[in-house]
Amino acid sequence: MAxxxxxxxxxxxxxxxxxxxxxxxxxxxxxxxxxxxxxxxIEARVVIASVETWLKYAEAIGLTAQPSAA
Known part of the structure; x- marks a missing residue:
């Protein structure tokens, strides 16, 4: 068997x-x-991703602001 x-x-x-x-x-x-x-x-964090990918994961861990109901 090859x-x-x-x-x-x-x-x-x-x-x-x-x-x-x-x-x-x-x-x-x-x-x-x-x-x-x-x-x-020196401390650095570099993130390379599309905006769509970053927003998806940032929202999951609470880094993006939630729109407030006016």
Missing amino acids: IEKSIASSSIAEVIDRVLDKGVVIDAFVRVALVGIELIA
């Missing part, structure tokens, strides 16, 4: 479409200290 390998290549458009559909979050924290003295601390 095992077949399939190398499926994705175009850049397919990769971008999938990233925008699912979203990617990069969370980083960098600290530079010298002799126990903190010189620089």
